[in-house]
Amino acid sequence: MQRPRRLRRTRALxxxxxxxxxxxxHFILPLFVHEGQGDLPISTMPGVCRHDLPGLLARIQEAVxxxxxxxxLFGIPDHKDALGQESRSEEGVVQRAIRSVxxxxxxxxxxxxxxxxxxxDHGHCGPLVPDSRGGWTVDNDAALPLxxxxxxxxxxxxxxIVAPSAMMDGQVGAIxxxxxxxxFGHIPIMAYAVKYASAFYGPFRExxxxxPSVGDRASYQMDPAGGYREAIREAQLDVxxxxxxxxxxxxxxxxxxxxxxxxxxxxxxxxxxxxGEYAMLKAAAQAGMLDERRSxxxxxxxxxxxxxxxxxxxxxxxxxxxxxxxxxxxxxxRTTEVAER
Ligand code: PBG
Numbered sequence: 214m215q216r217p218r219r220l221r222r223t224r225a226l227x228x229x230x231x232x233x234x235x236x237x238x239h240f241i242l243p244l245f246v247h248e249g250q251g252d253l254p255i256s257t258m259p260g261v262c263r264h265d266l267p268g269l270l271a272r273i274q275e276a277v278x279x280x281x282x283x284x285x286l287f288g289i290p291d292h293k294d295a296l297g298q299e300s301r302s303e304e305g306v307v308q309r310a311i312r313s314v315x316x317x318x319x320x321x322x323x324x325x326x327x328x329x330x331x332x333x334d335h336g337h338c339g340p341l342v343p344d345s346r347g348g349w350t351v352d353n354d355a356a357l358p359l360x361x362x363x364x365x366x367x368x369x370x371x372x373x374i375v376a377p378s379a380m381m382d383g384q385v386g387a388i389x390x391x392x393x394x395x396x397f398g399h400i401p402i403m404a405y406a407v408k409y410a411s412a413f414y415g416p417f418r419e420x421x422x423x424x425p426s427v428g429d430r431a432s433y434q435m436d437p438a439g440g441y442r443e444a445i446r447e448a449q450l451d452v453x454x455x456x457x458x459x460x461x462x463x464x465x466x467x468x469x470x471x472x473x474x475x476x477x478x479x480x481x482x483x484x485x486x487x488x489g490e491y492a493m494l495k496a497a498a499q500a501g502m503l504d505e506r507r508s509x510x511x512x513x514x515x516x517x518x519x520x521x522x523x524x525x526x527x528x529x530x531x532x533x534x535x536x537x538x539x540x541x542x543x544x545x546x547r548t549t550e551v552a553e554r
Contacts, residue, residue: 224543233517235510235536237280240529241324241483244269245420246310247289257416258488259495261527263289266313272530273314273321279533283322285376285525286310289421290332296340297332301362308370315371324403325367327360327377327388336418336425338379338433349427356381361391368397376460378405380433386454401457403483406448407470408462410434413489420488437466441473448474456480458523463487465512468519475520484521486513491527506535 220230245263247253252268255261264272273284288307290299299305307325314323330338339356341349356379364375375392377384385404392400410431418424435443448459459478461471462485475482494512498505509528516524526532 225545228543233514235513235517235532237529237533237536238282239517239521239523240281240533241283241285241322241523241525242273242276242281242529243285243287243525243527244272245287245289246306248291248306255416255420257419257492258527259492259499260531261420261491263420266310269310270313270317273318276530276533277318277321279530279537281529281533282320283324283523284314285324285326286314286372287326287421288331293332293334293422295334296359297329300329300332301359301366303366303369305366308366311367311370311372322373323371324374324376325364325370325372327364327367327375328379329356329359329363330379330423330425331421335427336423337428338430339381341427351381351433353381353383353433357383357387358391360384361387364388364402365391365395365397368392368395368400372400374401374403374458376403376405378408378462380405380408380430380435382450383454385451385456389455402455403458403460404451404456405462405485406451406456406459407444407467407474408434408460409437409439409467411437411463411466411487411489413463413466413487416488416492441470444470444473445477448478452478452480458483460485460525461521463490464516464521464524465490468515471516471519471521481522482520483523483525484516484519486516486524486526486528488527494528506531510535 220226246269247263250265252262252264286307290306311323328338330336335341337351339351342352344350367375377388385402458481460483461467461474464484464486471484494508497503513532
């Protein structure tokens with residue numbers, strides 16, 4: 214009789230035959246930096262703060278000590294306006310943060326989220342123009358040069374990767390051309406290629422103060438019920454425009470999309486385990502409904518199994534800590550050591 218259970222009998226056998234694994238170098242830690250003083254907690258994301266510069270550097274030190282090699286930075290400016298000017302200012306909140314982090318951690322991979330919604334007073338990812346129905350819509354082509362200028366300013370500050378998340382058509386091509394022209398041909402683009410208009414961004418928008426003041430993002434982010442053809446088309450366009458990484462976002466309700474993108478394209482693939490997905494497990498754990506450690510590691514593991522190379526996750530610090538503990542606890546020990554335990 215075939216007995217698959219033979220390979221599950223011991224910890225070491227299970228580890229030997231495991232098909233996917235998690236490690237801290239797979240994680241990208243998202244961090245918020247604001248212009249005020251102190252670390253301000255985000256009520257919908259227990260354990261996550263809006264950092265000031267010293268707080269940001271301290272948090273990154275923790276991450277680096279746990280073996281995490283990459284962070285993605287989101288800036289929250291004091292001043293927001295219709296065009297999101299602060300997104301591309303040399304003295305902007307994220308540009309200053311990138312410079313300090315770069316100076317302190319020369320080897321860290323610094324990813325800059327390239328978008329306007331944290332910087333516009335209306336919370337949309339590009340400038341608004343009146344539409345034909347008496348409402349407002351985002352002007353795609355007017356957003357492109359603003360996004361390109363934002364990416365160049367981030368690269369100039371010292372970002373290793375820019376990550377455009379605005380879901381404007383042509384944004385990857387516009388950013389690639391601008392980076393090349395400014396002498397940043399070596400800076401890769403991590404394209405939020407397949408990004409859905411999701412309810413799971415709610416806590417992030419509280420954190421960044423970027424909830425749209427009029428309308429929603431459904432006219433540029435993807436329809437959650439959309440299928441694989443649309444996902445492939447979005448990813449293909451970003452590949453053609455020069456993307457170096459592809460991303461699927463959110464992650465959990467889109468594991469099937471991750472798998473399809475993995476099987477269709479050969480670029481490195483990132484899964485963004487977004488704020489609402491984090492909040493969901495945190496809330497359940499705090500209510501005593503789930504074992505946080507096991508449910509988080511199982512969840513992150515599912516993203517690797519679905520095909521993600523890298524995972525953006527607010528759980529990165531906890532997960533890296535748990536993985537280290539597991540590693541220490543699962544080393545095969547001598548009989549004398551077993552007795553000592
Ligand atoms: C910017 C951006 C958003 C997120 C990442 N980049 C917000 C949005 O699209 O509304 C959300 C990430 C999260 O929920 O953790 N456009």
